[in-house]
Amino acid sequence: xxxxxxxxxxxxxxxxxxxxxxxxxxxxxxxxxxxxxxxxxxxxxxxxxxxxxxxxxxxxxxxxxxxxxxxxxxxxxxxxxxxxxxxxxxxxxxxxxxxxxxxxxxxxxxxxxxxxxxxxxxxxxxxxxxxxxxxxxxxxxxxxxxxxxxxxxxx
Amino acid sequence: xxxxxxxxxxxxxxxxxxxxxxxxxxxxxxxxxxxxxxxxxxxxxxxxxxxxxxxxxxxxxxxxxxxxxxxxxxxxxxxxxxxxxxxxxxxxxxxxxxxxxxxxxxxxxxxxxxxxxxxxxxxxxxxxxxxxxxxxxxxxxxxxxxxxxxxxxxxxxxxxxxxxxxxxxxxxxxxxxxxxxxxxxxxxxxxxxxxxxxxxxxxxxxxxxxxxxxxxxxxxxxxxxxxxxxxxxxxxxxxxxxxxxxxxxxxxxxxxxxxxxxxxxxxxxxxxxxxxxxxxxxxxxxxx
Numbered sequence: 001x002x003x004x005x006x007x008x009x010x011x012x013x014x015x016x017x018x019x020x021x022x023x024x025x026x027x028x029x030x031x032x033x034x035x036x037x038x039x040x041x042x043x044x045x046x047x048x049x050x051x052x053x054x055x056x057x058x059x060x061x062x063x064x065x066x067x068x069x070x071x072x073x074x075x076x077x078x079x080x081x082x083x084x085x086x087x088x089x090x091x092x093x094x095x096x097x098x099x100x101x102x103x104x105x106x107x108x109x110x111x112x113x114x115x116x117x118x119x120x121x122x123x124x125x126x127x128x129x130x131x132x133x134x135x136x137x138x139x140x141x142x143x144x145x146x147x148x149x150x151x152x153x154x155x
Numbered sequence: 156x157x158x159x160x161x162x163x164x165x166x167x168x169x170x171x172x173x174x175x176x177x178x179x180x181x182x183x184x185x186x187x188x189x190x191x192x193x194x195x196x197x198x199x200x201x202x203x204x205x206x207x208x209x210x211x212x213x214x215x216x217x218x219x220x221x222x223x224x225x226x227x228x229x230x231x232x233x234x235x236x237x238x239x240x241x242x243x244x245x246x247x248x249x250x251x252x253x254x255x256x257x258x259x260x261x262x263x264x265x266x267x268x269x270x271x272x273x274x275x276x277x278x279x280x281x282x283x284x285x286x287x288x289x290x291x292x293x294x295x296x297x298x299x300x301x302x303x304x305x306x307x308x309x310x311x312x313x314x315x316x317x318x319x320x321x322x323x324x325x326x327x328x329x330x331x332x333x334x335x336x337x338x339x340x341x342x343x344x345x346x347x348x349x350x351x352x353x354x355x356x357x358x359x360x361x362x363x364x365x366x367x368x369x370x371x372x373x374x375x376x377x378x379x380x381x382x383x384x385x386x387x388x389x390x391x392x393x394x395x396x397x398x399x400x401x402x403x404x405x406x407x408x409x410x411x412x413x414x415x416x417x418x419x420x421x422x423x424x425x426x427x428x429x430x431x432x433x434x435x436x437x438x439x440x441x442x443x
Contacts, residue, residue, distance in 0.1 A: 150285030
């Protein structure tokens with residue numbers, strides 16, 4: 001039996017505890033994505049109109065540099081969401097998001113969702129409150145990496 | 156009972172055997188990383204005393220000094236003591252340069268070990284950062300030796316770069332097993348790295364074990380352990396089922412000198428392995 005993207009959405013860890021009406025508001029805006037290895041899900045500087053809830057596979061966040069290979073900043077995997085630039089002006093991808101291998105994801109139309117959130121502050125607050133911990137986790141992870149923790153332990 | 160009571164500490168501490176280094180011969184030296192080697196030792200005279208996974212030996216170079224180094228070998232292998240040593244200070248740099256046939260001083264083993272029996276019938280979660288995999292390796296061996304007695308087993312390991320991954324051959328071998336899940340992440344990827352990039356607490360959050368039925372063993376930089384333990388407790392793992400190995404300024408190893416005191420604990424005798432429920436709050440106290 002094929003599971004609909006909306007049913008997958010309701011079961012995804014990012015959405016699983018949200019109120020039914022919030023999930024119901026997002027459900028019409030989703031589609032399934034099956035990406036091939038190397039497929040670009042978001043390109044730095046380009047308009048960010050979508051985000052992805054990963055259900056399988058791994059996505060690399062990369063930053064492009066002219067004189068060297070792309071620098072791999074972080075990898076995200078099933079259970080994670082990729083992309084919050086659709087939520088924050090100027091609504092452009094800050095990094096490249098590239099499928100490391102075969103990737104399955106729920107693609108959410110962020111531009112339309114943003115309009116829904118603007119029109120319904122309760123929906124907007126619920127989703128913003130769900131994204132903030134993700135952003136905080138990534139910030140904390142970045143801070144930990146800045147500490148270069150493993151450079152000085154000598155156990 | 157802790158040994159922070161000086162009278163009790165004096166009573167408990169010490170025999171001359173605990174305080175006087177014995178001569179051990181270097182049997183083999185295996186390069187691990189650019190600044191890290193694994194050294195196999197055996198006593199020049201007499202048998203090697205048994206040890207528990209997670210315990211510490213004091214290794215010395217005569218005339219130079221002494222440093223605490225966790226045993227990193229298989230406790231089921233008699234006679235040989237394996238230590239993985241990173242060249243950091245004068246003594247550890249000297250120890251990292253020993254050659255087969257050299258003699259070093261050894262006191263120990265000291266302290267508490269990983270309570271592997273506590274995980275019997277439960278999921279086993281091993282969380283290692285950097286060189287912290289070395290003190291955990293004996294516990295991994297101990298679990299694998301009696302693998303059927305445990306439920307799921309997961310090893311989460313983080314390092315600075317792919318080139319800093321300790322025991323990479325063994326990691327590959329463990330990853331090939333069907334009864335051990337190995338998840339590795341690095342802070343900074345180099346070209347060709349196809350694995351994960353991120354921090355160990357991020358791996359913990361995606362762990363997927365039953366927190367009501369798991370025991371966790373943590374070793375690595377203290378900040379990493381703090382965040383990883385918090386991530387485990389956020390998942391619902393009781394703090395009493397999280398064991399951490401602490402590193403402090405251990406000197407005498409018999410609970411007398413006080414250099415390694417953390418609150419009511421002497422890390423050399425009450426630790427290095429302690430439950431998070433006992434030390435989690437202490438590790439947030441500044442200047443402790």
